[in-house]
Amino acid sequence: MEITTPQTLKKLFESEAFELEYTYDGPLGAVYTHEGTTLQLWAPTAQAVSVRLYAAGDGGFVQQELPMQQGRRGVWSLYLPGERHGQYYTYLVTVNGSTVETADPYAKAAGLNGVRSMIVDLPSTNPRGWEKDCRPNIPEHKRVVWEASVRDFSADPSSGVRLSWRGKYLAFTQENTTLAFDGVHPTCLAYLKRLGVTYVQLMPFYDFGSVDESKNLAGQYNWGYDPINYNLPEGSYSTDPRRGEVRINEVKQMIAALHSAGIGVVMDVVYNHMYRWENVFNNCVPYYYFRQNPDGTPSNGSGCGNEVATERSMVRRYVIDSLVYWAQEYHLDGFRFDLMGLYDADTMNAARAALDKLPGGREILMYGEPWQGGASTLKKTAADKMHLRCLSNRIGVFCDATRDAIKGSCFEGRDPGYVNGYTEKSWDIGSSVAAWCRSDTLLPKSPNQIVSYVSAHDNFTLWDKLVLTHTPVDEKPDYDTMHPEVLAQNRMAAGIYLTCKGMPFMQAGEEFGRSKWGEENSYKSHISINRMEWARADRFHSLVDYYRGLIGLRAAFPRLGDMSRESAEAIEFFCTERPLVGWQLAAKPEDNTPWQALAVYYNPENKPHEVKLPAGKWKLLCDGVSSSLWRGADLLCSGRVSLQPVSVTIFGRMD
Numbered sequence: 340m341e342i343t344t345p346q347t348l349k350k351l352f353e354s355e356a357f358e359l360e361y362t363y364d365g366p367l368g369a370v371y372t373h374e375g376t377t378l379q380l381w382a383p384t385a386q387a388v389s390v391r392l393y394a395a396g397d398g399g400f401v402q403q404e405l406p407m408q409q410g411r412r413g414v415w416s417l418y419l420p421g422e423r424h425g426q427y428y429t430y431l432v433t434v435n436g437s438t439v440e441t442a443d444p445y446a447k448a449a450g451l452n453g454v455r456s457m458i459v460d461l462p463s464t465n466p467r468g469w470e471k472d473c474r475p476n477i478p479e480h481k482r483v484v485w486e487a488s489v490r491d492f493s494a495d496p497s498s499g500v501r502l503s504w505r506g507k508y509l510a511f512t513q514e515n516t517t518l519a520f521d522g523v524h525p526t527c528l529a530y531l532k533r534l535g536v537t538y539v540q541l542m543p544f545y546d547f548g549s550v551d552e553s554k555n556l557a558g559q560y561n562w563g564y565d566p567i568n569y570n571l572p573e574g575s576y577s578t579d580p581r582r583g584e585v586r587i588n589e590v591k592q593m594i595a596a597l598h599s600a601g602i603g604v605v606m607d608v609v610y611n612h613m614y615r616w617e618n619v620f621n622n623c624v625p626y627y628y629f630r631q632n633p634d635g636t637p638s639n640g641s642g643c644g645n646e647v648a649t650e651r652s653m654v655r656r657y658v659i660d661s662l663v664y665w666a667q668e669y670h671l672d673g674f675r676f677d678l679m680g681l682y683d684a685d686t687m688n689a690a691r692a693a694l695d696k697l698p699g700g701r702e703i704l705m706y707g708e709p710w711q712g713g714a715s716t717l718k719k720t721a722a723d724k725m726h727l728r729c730l731s732n733r734i735g736v737f738c739d740a741t742r743d744a745i746k747g748s749c750f751e752g753r754d755p756g757y758v759n760g761y762t763e764k765s766w767d768i769g770s771s772v773a774a775w776c777r778s779d780t781l782l783p784k785s786p787n788q789i790v791s792y793v794s795a796h797d798n799f800t801l802w803d804k805l806v807l808t809h810t811p812v813d814e815k816p817d818y819d820t821m822h823p824e825v826l827a828q829n830r831m832a833a834g835i836y837l838t839c840k841g842m843p844f845m846q847a848g849e850e851f852g853r854s855k856w857g858e859e860n861s862y863k864s865h866i867s868i869n870r871m872e873w874a875r876a877d878r879f880h881s882l883v884d885y886y887r888g889l890i891g892l893r894a895a896f897p898r899l900g901d902m903s904r905e906s907a908e909a910i911e912f913f914c915t916e917r918p919l920v921g922w923q924l925a926a927k928p929e930d931n932t933p934w935q936a937l938a939v940y941y942n943p944e945n946k947p948h949e950v951k952l953p954a955g956k957w958k959l960l961c962d963g964v965s966s967s968l969w970r971g972a973d974l975l976c977s978g979r980v981s982l983q984p985v986s987v988t989i990f991g992r993m994d
């Protein structure tokens with residue numbers, strides 16, 4: 340192909356002729372058998388491609404350099420006879436007369452820092468019993484997602500995890516861990532089992548670029564929203580990043596351990612941008628994988644310097660292949676899409692359809708951030724919150740409207756929400772309860788499209804946000820004292836979103852008042868800011884119990900987590916005096932639940948309120964202090980009842 344500029348490349352890649360001539364659906368990457376391995380690379384603009392073979396993932400010399408043969412549709416290939424498991428390789432790709440050495444974009448294993456790809460015999464990476472591992476069966480109404488980072492989960496010296504596994508994948512496999520080995524207070528996996536969450540969403544654990552795997556990790560930290568290899572795990576979370584098979588095996592062990600505990604695993608995926616402009620995509624087919632401004636320069640809808648062009652056919656294929664690969668090879672239970680608003684809706688729906696075709700694939704969760712990180716050049720319909728109608732009703736979105744209505748803006752630290760002083764938000768709270776199916780702002784097809792939450796890894800932790808709005812402007816916030824008013828607000832925030840339609844989601848540690856001491860964006864802050872402080876989980880144990888009770892209560896009344904539109908429409912709001920919000924929801928006859936209906940009241944004011952229950956005999960299930968009354972004796976009430984200040988109160992009808 341003749342020498343081209345970014346602008347002419349843009350024209351070329353957006354042309355129908357290019358799509359028709361070069362869209363390819365055959366195998367790519369390394370196709371391994373014991374007898375030999377075929378390497379295939381899609382590089383239609385390359386003049387020459389060759390393969391370099393290495394004995395190790397880092398260091399040493401080139402063993403061999405072999406030219407690849409150009410075939411149809413821009414695919415270059417080479418057959419390597421013999422057993423090649425553990426063979427490291429790179430490509431030398433020549434475009435426009437200049438040659439770069441690159442890892443394989445389709446690599447499934449790699450050495451240190453992902454610089455060299457590795458041919459892998461995948462079955463040999465399976466831990467014992469892996470063939471029996473399967474996705475836990477989690478009914479829709481029991482879905483509760485807990486978002487953690489592999490490193491944060493166990494890095495705390497008090498985590499009770501053995502030293503060599505702290506901050507690693509394998510920490511998830513250690514059973515019966517306790518706080519500083521005290522034998523009493525459960526931590527990590529043991530803690531999760533008790534809490535009752537049903538999914539753990541892990542922040543990026545594909546291979547990312549911002550942590551140097553060759554160096555001591557003590558002084559390094561990054562969340563990892565900076566992909567370099569999409570189809571293999573991050574090395575710094577493994578016990579040996581130098582050997583490509585180790586990280587694969589350890590991720591599988593982690594997933595198997597969570598599955599054994601009945602917990603599904605959701606992977607945070609970041610196909611919307613890459614770490615740097617110099618990356619495996621650009622090394623192989625410069626500019627093809629990225630959206631371009633009219634002058635050909637990379638557009639920056641991610642705020643990270645580039646944005647992936649999901650609408651181009653070989654990019655769409657790449658994203659879908661990658662998701663299907665992770666789901667099949669690693670038995671993943673769901674995907675969380677970073678900046679999903681940068682994906683075109685067609686790609687998201689095609690990904691949904693591809694996952695649906697897998698055994699049990701319809702149960703694989705898909706949800707994401709329905710916004711962008713900057714000005715995008717995407718011209719097709721975006722998978723954002725304005726276009727929920729264009730997305731499958733099994734693709735969900737983080738609902739910032741619910742989040743901000745409950746506790747205030749995530750950007751304006753001192754801006755309060757319903758539970759912490761801005762009680763005029765009661766209308767939005769009602770909308771949140773019905774997962775916005777009964778308002779005209781978001782237009783979801785059903786509650787299934789809504790993720791109800793108040794905190795995630797971005798922005799202030801819930802505790803820090805509540806402390807901030809509680810602190811007079813001229814005083815320094817104190818994040819470590821257990822202020823009773825803040826605790827009440829925290830319980831109330833949890834009580835609201837855990838009684839909302841939509842899928843509940845929480846940042847790990849939200850349930851124990853996790854603090855980053857006012858740090859808004861800790862993506863590269865020290866581990867001491869980011870790690871979960873397990874002693875705090877003990878200190879805030881009553882708050883943990885409040886979450887635990889609510890999660891159990893939600894699970895015990897299936898209609899609360901029923902994701903159908905009809906169930907959102909069945910919510911009957913009471914005519915309560917403002918700013919109270921009250922509603923009831925009847926059980927379905929077939930539901931396995933002790934209560935015929937729930938009546939739920941939110942009182943955001945610092946004083947008690949009286950309300951009149953609907954006719955019937957009601958049991959108090961949850962008040963502002965305890966969410967486990969439903970487990971106790973049936974003390975029935977009727978008529979007028981009192982609501983505690985700043986509280987969620989829940990009754991179950993017994994007749």
Ligand code: CA
Nearest residue numbers: 546547548574
């Ligand atoms: Ca890495």
